[in-house]
Structures are given as structure tokens and as C-alpha cells.
Amino acid sequence: MEQNPAAPFERGTDGPKVILVGVDGSDSSWRAAAYAAGLARRQASKLVLVYVQPVMPAGATMGAPVVDTTNEIADELIAEIRGATERLQGIYEVRWEFHTLRGDPYSGLVQMADELKADAVVVGASESAGHRIMGSVAVRLVKAGRWPVTVVP
Numbered sequence: 001m002e003q004n005p006a007a008p009f010e011r012g013t014d015g016p017k018v019i020l021v022g023v024d025g026s027d028s029s030w031r032a033a034a035y036a037a038g039l040a041r042r043q044a045s046k047l048v049l050v051y052v053q054p055v056m057p058a059g060a061t062m063g064a065p066v067v068d069t070t071n072e073i074a075d076e077l078i079a080e081i082r083g084a085t086e087r088l089q090g091i092y093e094v095r096w097e098f099h100t101l102r103g104d105p106y107s108g109l110v111q112m113a114d115e116l117k118a119d120a121v122v123v124g125a126s127e128s129a130g131h132r133i134m135g136s137v138a139v140r141l142v143k144a145g146r147w148p149v150t151v152v153p
Contacts, residue, residue, distance in 0.1 A: 016040075016119035020048045022109050022137065023081075025073055028124025032152040033081075036122040040094050047096040048116055051077050052108030074100040106140045113147055122150045 021036035023029045033049060040047035051074050078098050101108050113121055126136035138151040 015043050016045045018048055018116050018118045019043070019045045019120045019122060020050060020109070020113050020116065020118040021122040022105065022124070023049050023051050023077055024105070024124075025051075025077060026124060026127050028127055028152065030124075032122050032124040032150075035150070035152045037094055037096075039120070039122070040096070045095075045119070047094050048112070048118065049077075049081060049096065049098045050109060050112045051098070051100045052105040053100060053102045054105065055102050106137045109137065109141065110144065110146075118147055120150065121147045122152060125151050125153045 016039070019036050019040050021029075021033050023033050037047055039045065053071070053074060077100075081096070081098060099112055101112070103111075109121065109123070112118070121141055123138045123141065125138060138149065141147070141149045142151075
């Protein structure tokens with residue numbers, strides 16, 4: 001059977017090549033990252049860690065340096081990830097990359113999953129009570145129905 005070079009990208013045909021995980025520094029996102037790293041190692045997939053820096057409405061910041069805070073979180077996340085990678089070097093080999101962008105976490109994860117042609121998305125379960133009203137990022141990703149989504153408690 002001849003392959004059509006113009007055919008659309010098809011996910012999940014030969015195991016995941018790219019596993020995307022959302023991280024935000026919460027305990028559940030670290031558990032999701034650990035779970036995704038194990039999947040990536042076993043499947044010889046690339047692990048893509050994504051932190052979406054929330055953008056607060058101008059009136060909601062009350063003068064707080066929100067941008068500086070989210071940049072600090074991004075820096076801390078990459079330092080943690082690099083440290084974990086160095087500690088496990090030679091034991092577990094996982095190809096990984098880290099991306100950070102600003103915006104709504106759901107939209108940011110969707111954007112990155114599309115850009116990188118993710119085969120699977122892993123997120124931690126929401127730890128926020130407010131998500132009962134608006135819906136968690138995990139539920140919204142599942143409802144999008146574009147990738148297999150694993151929600152780690």
C-alpha cells in the first residue's frame with residue numbers, strides 16, 4: 001500500500017511518539033509528569049513538558065507582580081526538571097523538552113499538542129474547587145476528543 005504524502009497526520013498508529021504533559025508546580029502535576037516520563041521511557045517517546053503561565057486580567061492583579069511570579073514558577077519548574085533528569089541520567093534515558101507560554105492553560109495545552117502533533121496528553125487532576133463551576137482543564141481536554149488524555153490523581 002502506497003503512502004500518500006499529502007495525507008493528514010495520523011496519531012496512535014505505532015505507539016506514541018510525543019507525550020505532552022501539563023505542569024504547573026502542583027503536586028498532581030508532578031505526579032502527572034512522573035507518570036508521563038515513565039510512559040515516555042517505556043515507549044521510547046519524546047516527553048514534552050508544558051507550563052502555561054496564566055494571564056490575569058489587569059484589574060485582578062491589584063498591583064501584584066504576576067508576570068514576575070509566573071516567570072519565577074517557570075524557572076523553578078525547569079530547574080526541578082533538569083535536576084530530576086540529571087539524577088536519573090544513566091538509569092532512565094528520556095528525550096524531553098520544556099515549553100512555556102502565556103495564556104489560558106487549556107488553550108495553551110491544545111496549542112502545544114497541535115503544534116507538536118502530540119499522540120497523548122497527560123495532566124494532573126485539578127486541585128482547585130473553582131474548577132467545579134468552570135470545568136477543569138482535564139475535563140475540557142477529554143471533551144475536545146482530539147488525543148488520548150490521561151488524568152493522574
